Amino acid sequence: MSMQYDDDTKExxxxxxxxxxxxxxxxxxxxxxxxxxxxxxxxxxxARRTLLMRPMRAIAASFLVLAGVVTAVVLSTSSGPALASxxxxxxxxxxxxxxxxxxxxxxxxxxxxxxxxxxxxxxPTLPQVPQSHVMACCMKSVHDKKMxxxxxRDDGEPITLAVANGSxxxxxxxxxxxxxxxxxxxxxxxxxxxxxxxxDGRWLCLISQLPADRLIDDAARVRF
Amino acid sequence: MDQEQANxxxxxxxxPHRADVLRLAQFLxxxxxxxxxxxxxxxxxxxxxxxxxxxxxxxxxxxxxxLRNSWLDRLRAASAHPQISLSELTxxxxxxxxxxxxxSQESLKPEELLSDFSDQxxxxxxRRLPEEIxxxxxxxxxxxxxxxxxxxxxxxxxxTVKSRAHRGRKMLRELLLPLARERRLVRDDVNLxxxxx
Numbered sequence: 001m002s003m004q005y006d007d008d009t010k011e012x013x014x015x016x017x018x019x020x021x022x023x024x025x026x027x028x029x030x031x032x033x034x035x036x037x038x039x040x041x042x043x044x045x046x047a048r049r050t051l052l053m054r055p056m057r058a059i060a061a062s063f064l065v066l067a068g069v070v071t072a073v074v075l076s077t078s079s080g081p082a083l084a085s086x087x088x089x090x091x092x093x094x095x096x097x098x099x100x101x102x103x104x105x106x107x108x109x110x111x112x113x114x115x116x117x118x119x120x121x122x123x124p125t126l127p128q129v130p131q132s133h134v135m136a137c138c139m140k141s142v143h144d145k146k147m148x149x150x151x152x153r154d155d156g157e158p159i160t161l162a163v164a165n166g167s168x169x170x171x172x173x174x175x176x177x178x179x180x181x182x183x184x185x186x187x188x189x190x191x192x193x194x195x196x197x198x199x200d201g202r203w204l205c206l207i208s209q210l211p212a213d214r215l216i217d218d219a220a221r222v223r224f
Numbered sequence: 225m226d227q228e229q230a231n232x233x234x235x236x237x238x239x240p241h242r243a244d245v246l247r248l249a250q251f252l253x254x255x256x257x258x259x260x261x262x263x264x265x266x267x268x269x270x271x272x273x274x275x276x277x278x279x280x281x282x283x284x285x286x287x288x289x290x291l292r293n294s295w296l297d298r299l300r301a302a303s304a305h306p307q308i309s310l311s312e313l314t315x316x317x318x319x320x321x322x323x324x325x326x327x328s329q330e331s332l333k334p335e336e337l338l339s340d341f342s343d344q345x346x347x348x349x350x351r352r353l354p355e356e357i358x359x360x361x362x363x364x365x366x367x368x369x370x371x372x373x374x375x376x377x378x379x380x381x382x383x384t385v386k387s388r389a390h391r392g393r394k395m396l397r398e399l400l401l402p403l404a405r406e407r408r409l410v411r412d413d414v415n416l417x418x419x420x421x
Contacts, residue, residue: 017393020338020346021365027343029247037264038242042234042271086342174344175250190339 020190028186028212030177081170082143084205090189092140093160093207096151103136103151112137112150124148124163124202127224132159145169154218159208161222169203171196179216186212200224234271237283242267244284245291248362251347252295262298266291285373292359292377299355341400349399353392360388361396 095101104119106112109126112134116123120139123146132152140147145168152159174185174196185196194207195215199222206215245266249259269290270277277286350358356378363374364385371389375382 013397014390014393016335016338017396018365018389019335020341021350021361021393021396022368023339024251024343024346024366025247025368027247029243029250031243031246034242034246034260034263034267037260038267041268042231044231044235086344087340090340188343189341190336192339 023188023190026212027175027188028177029175032178081166081168081203082145083170083172084142084147086172086174086187086189086194088142089162089194089205089207090192092142092147092149092162093158093192093194096136096138096149096160097158101138101140103138106134106137106150108134109150112148116148120146122146124165125224126150126161126163127199127202127204127222129161129218130221130223132218142169154208154210154214157208157210159206159210159215159218162205162207164203166198166201166203171198171203177212177216179220182220184216184219186216188212195219230271230274233274237277238267238270238274238287241284241287244367245287248288248291248367249295251350251362251366254351262291262294265294269294282373284367285369285377288363288367288369289377337404338400341403345400345403346396349396352399353395357388357392357395360385361392364389365393 096103104112104115106115109128113123113126116126116137116139123139126137126148129150129152132154134150135153135158136151138149140149140162142164145164147162147164147169149160149162152161171185172187174187177184177186182197182199187194187196191209192207193210193212193215194205195212196203196205197219198204199219202224204219204222206219208215242263246259246263249262249266250256253259253262266287270287273290277283350361353361359378360374363369363377364371369377371382371385375385378385380388
């Protein structure tokens with residue numbers, strides 16, 4: 001095999017790697033513990049301290065307790081589940097958005113649940129997602145575990161919401177972001193961001209090009 | 225500078241970059257507790273050395289230099305970290321060029337192929353690079369420092385930063401090639417010619 005490996009190619013490859021590495025710059029980090037540790041040694045400005053420190057400590061304490069409870073629930077409900085990789089979930093989103101797999105057009109979560117239930121009686125129930133336009137739904141499997149998927153649109157941007165039984169899927173080993181006592185696993189594949197969490201015994205994953213923080217907000221609004 | 229002035233300066237100049245420090249520490253450390261510990265040490269050292277940060281200089285690059293020194297101190301203390309000397313790398317490995325190797329009909333752009341890798345896979349591959357190369361990519365590509373800023377952090381000439389960045393990106397592609405093959409992103413029989421010296 002002889003392939004030209006010219007300067008243009010080298011430059012293109014170089015730029016592609018640099019751009020992929022730049023994507024890591026947007027990985028969300030949870031600075032809560034770091035903030036607490038540093039603030040204990042470098043007290044914030046006096047005005048801030050008197051006004052904010054007590055409530056902050058109270059919030060941090062309740063935050064820790066809630067995080068512990070959530071962790072215990074997650075651990076106790078995740079025996080023998082499958083692991084969906086970030087790449088697999090990104091593929092699911094791209095397949096649905098691009099129409100590479102058959103989907104059913106729907107205009108509400110109720111309609112999506114009816115369609116999915118008629119197709120697969122044991123389909124996981126999709127939750128209500130306020131303020132999102134429902135466009136299509138389908139069933140997908142990852143390692144033989146069923147996921148109900150619904151394509152939403154928020155601010156013109158497609159979002160795939162995948163739901164599975166909590167006993168079927170486990171959360172990916174990804175950086176954890178805690179918000180209001182709930183832990184979210186946040187990952188990115190290229191321009192796609194995804195947020196996984198567990199809620200009411202269900203495993204949830206939201207995938208979109210929207211920022212991860214926005215997806216966390218959406219995940220927090222999900223109601224079963 | 226009195227205590228209140230020092231605190232104000234710290235929260236004005238250093239504090240906004242704490243997420244960058246923690247993120248970089250997480251890329252370096254394999255466990256979260258170590259990363260938080262390293263980030264905390266960096267921020268506290270920055271607070272103690274605040275009078276050395278000159279007005280008008282870039283706090284982020286200064287902070288990342290402190291992080292790097294703290295990290296190197298830890299490596300020296302542990303003295304168990306596998307390091308590859310740059311001298312072992314003067315001759316680059318045979319040039320296989322991943323991500324340009326599909327049949328023309330199914331060819332994907334390098335950007336698309338690279339986007340198929342998760343952040344964690346990219347981070348794991350970065351960790352396998354030699355220390356100096358890894359740091360160059362972390363500063364220039366991940367943190368977005370200019371080559372001049374990175375050269376100050378690394379205490380090497382700008383030209384060295386440029387060549388290490390180029391070499392590092394190439395090494396990263398080569399590290400990702402087996403994964404790409406495993407996931408059928410490129411064909412198993414792809415065998416590209418060596419890059420010209």
